[in-house]
Amino acid sequence: MPASSGGSFAPLRQPVFAVLWTATVLGNIGSFMRDVASSWMVTELSASPAAVALIQTAATLPIFLLAIPAGVLSDILDRRRFLIGVQILLALVSGSLLLLAKTNTLTVEYLVALTFVGGIGAALMGPTWQSIVPELVPRSDLKNAVALNSLGINIARALGPAAGGLLLASFGAAAAYGADVLSYVFVIAALLWWRRPATVDSGLSEQFFGAFRAGLRYARASRELHRVLLRAAVFFLFASSVWALLPLVARKMLGGTASFYGVMLGAVGAGAIVGALLLPRLRQRLTADGLVLLASLLSAGVMAALAMAPPQWVAVALMLVLGTGWIIALTTLNGVAQAVLPNWVRGRGLAIYLMVFNGAMAGGSLGWGLIAQEAGVPGTLLAGGAGLVVVALLFHRAKLPTGEADLQASNHWPEPMLTEPVAHDRGPVVVQVEYRIRKHDIPAFLHAMKQVAQERRRDGAYAWGVAEHTGEPGRVIEWFMVESWAEHLRQHQRVSKADADMQAAALRFHVGPEKPVVHHFLALDLKDGRP
Structure with a gap:
């Protein structure tokens, strides 16, 4: 891929990308407000570590289950209209949480169910949103655009949880859910403003099940994608332990309030911003494999330190380090996945990547939650950190692909010779x-x-x-x-x-x-x- 000459922020010179990127940041701020409210509310409704971890599972399991169908839809439907529909679904979820919280009828069951529906919306949105990036920027700016998307998510992670925690502590969960509903208005407005160029119908449009099979065939045959998926699975499976147990760390181990929990999550986002700014220099010194190893060691060190129940100010500093490690891993793995996928299967390939990512997070969160019930939160954090170091060293040998191949269509095959027209559905x-x-x-x-x-x-x-x-x-x-x-x-x-x-x-x-x-x-x- 040609290097961009405009620097890390060059994609923002494209008006459509800049508007959609800004709207996405606002939307993600609202989503983090909702998530911090839900994570904190479940600790008030139940003291069980498994119940707390179940919220994380409910949020990520739909992405694991529906990622591939969502990727198929993103490749065969109008992505702009599809995204608008998904945003309306997510607004309805947050609106329902708002009404339940306002009427004091919110229960663990309602919270898990609506979080699961929100996860369905996230599953449908994830591959589609990532797939539109090549439509918004020149190819030379694609890697910078992917990095800016990660930066935008973590700007939201820095602001959203802190703002959500303040709203939660000052006005209650209903205010945080209401702010999330409002954020979707901005996203939908930006998507309505975007005039996506009409695609030329070549007569070869894929149908759902055929596209589904084609995506699976590609994933099964792509060894480069296999290596990315393997490295992502082992990292997120063990790294999920800190995310699943963080509400309990904040409340039970560190004696924090909802505001403190929001500050901790905000510190993760701030650390991610720092990591995103450091990434260009780190890429000059480390390969993709070295970056993932560095991220693993940073995350494992934070888990071990949190297990010691440090003072609150130390915990906030540790969250900065966690955010740095997290953005290094996310950006590196996602960037490699983007680089090895051609445009025709990009949505489906990214969906499979997201399925592995969220499947590892969902399974890991539930598993670490169950372990914490028996071994306690500190012991579980130590086990997760030790496991992350071990798998990082073991799988460091499974080198990530460089992603430097030219995946633009060559169009060098001649048209087949025909004596008479052939129906498109005829085969094999x-x-x-x-x-x-x-x-x-x-x-x-x-x-x-x-x-x-x-x-x-x-x-x-x-x-x-x-x-x-x-x-x-x-x-x-x-x-x-x-x-x-x-x-x-x-x-x-x-x-x-x-x-x-x-x-x-x-x-x-x-x-x-x-x-x-x-x-x-x-x-x-x-x-x-x-x-």
């Missing part, structure tokens, strides 16, 4: 590519074809193979199967420039007088003998 399709390879080059050719096989599967093939003619050594057939003619035409549009280079590396072993011959075969219906 078998594609054969015939090569001529010298006998002594076949091992090297097959090694190069391993990369080609992954690319074919990522872009739509559900089966792939290579075979040699029994009577003509060196006459090699590559074949792959696609579920429909439309899906094969989409393959033509999905092949990236990096994929083209990969295919060229295999083609250099072809010694025929012409390019490899490509054949397309369409399935026939054996029942009536018709296509």
Whole structure:
């Protein structure tokens, strides 16, 4: 990806990005106000650590369950209209919490249920919001735009919890929920103002279930995405312990009030802002793997220190360190995930990343909450911190991808030769590519074809193979199967420039007088003998 010449804040020169970014910050401030009110209210309604951790689980579990369907929707629907609908749903959730708090009828059951519905809204919004970023800025500013989104979230994390805690302490939970409802007005207004360019209908629009299968095929075949998901899962599984137990740390271990809890969360956001500002310098000295290791060590150190029940001012300072470590991990892992995903599957790929992230947070939060009931909060924090250090060192060898491949469409495949039109839903399709390879080059050719096989599967093939003619050594057939003619035409549009280079590396072993011959075969219906 070309480096941006405008600096870290260059994306804000784009008016649409600047307006939507500002609206998102305001919306996230409201969301953090709501979250701090809900986290504190559950400690008043129940003293059980499991009940407290359940709020975190209810918020993140829907994202784990619905992330992939949400990613599919973000890739096949109008993203602007979809986001407006999600914002209305979230406003209704906070409005319901407002009414329950105002009438003193809020219970743990209502709180968990509405938090779960809010999690559904977050699940639908997450991949869609991230997917629109490439539409708002030049490609050279994409990494800076991703970093600014993380910075915006943490500006909200710095302001929202502190403001929510003050509102909660001064006017009650209803005021915090009301402020959140108001924040959605700004977000919806910004989305209505945005005039998203109409997309050209190529006639190859994906349907939900086909897009769902295509996304899963891509994720299954992308080894680069696998490494990102693995590193994210192990980090968030252990790091979730401090988030699940933080309300109890503030209230029970440190004797704090709702305002103090808000200040602690605000300090996390302030630390994240500091971390975001430090990241450009850190990237000059550390690789992505080094940054994740640094984030793990910082987070683990905070957990160990909190387990000692330090004075409140020390705890606030520790939250600054936690925020720094948290933003380093979030920005690094999310940035790598963005960099390895092509545009056509970006929503689905990010949804899978968010599913792993929130699944690890949800499962970890519930698990650490149950452990805390038996081992106590201090012991659980120590166990989480020790585990985070161990897995960080063990998985440091599973190197993250560099994300430097050019994923722009190459459009170098020629259009298939047709004697008559083919219905888009007809299939499956078998594609054969015939090569001529010298006998002594076949091992090297097959090694190069391993990369080609992954690319074919990522872009739509559900089966792939290579075979040699029994009577003509060196006459090699590559074949792959696609579920429909439309899906094969989409393959033509999905092949990236990096994929083209990969295919060229295999083609250099072809010694025929012409390019490899490509054949397309369409399935026939054996029942009536018709296509």
